[in-house]
Amino acid sequence: MAKVVYFSRKHENLINGKIEELPEGNTKIVAIKIAKMIHSDAIELSPVTNYPRGYFEAVEVAEKEKRDQLRPLFHKLSDQLKEEKHLFLDFPNWCGGMPKIVVNFLKTYYMKEKIIYPFCTHEGSAFGNSLFELKELCSEAKIMVGLPVRGSNAYKADDSIKNWLVQYQKNGGMENGKK
Template sequence: MHALIAYFSRADENYFGGALRTVTVGNTEIAAKLLQEITGADLFKIDPIQPYSKDYNECIAQAQEDQRRDARPELKTYPDSLHDYDTIYLGYPNYWGTMPMPVFTFLEKFDFTGKTIKPFCTHEGSGMGRSESDIQRLCPGAKVERGLAIHGSSAAKAGSALKKWAE
């Protein structure tokens, strides 16, 4: 069986330790690609049809509104199947204490019964939030392992933490 790294990540204007900075690759994508180098797992980007704003403050307002409405933004594409995967590494930034709503869309699309989900998130001080319990609620037949919280602005240096956690 193979492993899949499914992740949501946002580039553009982001918050880094007290300041806004524009980046071309989001922190979670950086971590997901490091994890791919470590594990050899397949990679899938969770990408909504309607992206969040490039402006950080507008993005967080949109994301908070999506969460308030319990929205399920449609994704551009989905994997054909998760049948060949026994382990799913699930990556996302912490948005308001949990995962961005496109990750909820992804999780509700598939049956994760019998699969192991290993969540990892990037954050600037809020850790995993309630995302692990949200994943367990959305995927009741899955084994949800303890997640790894990665300080977003240090994502490029997270290789050793990812390797230890993935083993």
């Protein structure tokens, strides 16, 4: 069975070029959809120190983390992740790449021999450099084709997700769409 690990940020976000208040992050919406479709748990990568509510303030923090190569701390996740062969990794594209909290997660948890299915939310830049970062950080894992979802389309991404999950089925993750 697989696990879905996601990092998401609610509150002010950029949606179709405008700042909007979101009750839950777009990335979480997609992660929950995937978890339901593969009959798995969605595990949130939750920062020890919350990101600012304001969009521009959060961007400043993300830029500082990237510039200074910081490793934001996160609350401990289940030890069961070490046992899982398939890992769905969901994150927003921040500053052209993976949020540093996700980088820290990948450096902290054992990824050797895992099959990783990356997916991200964005507002026009798809994965940016995230897949290059992922391949570098997890060089001993098998990185599958990723799914970028425009954040403003998160609520209506079901068909894209179903089409993307075919590769998971082909890798023995589900038999006939069931766990």
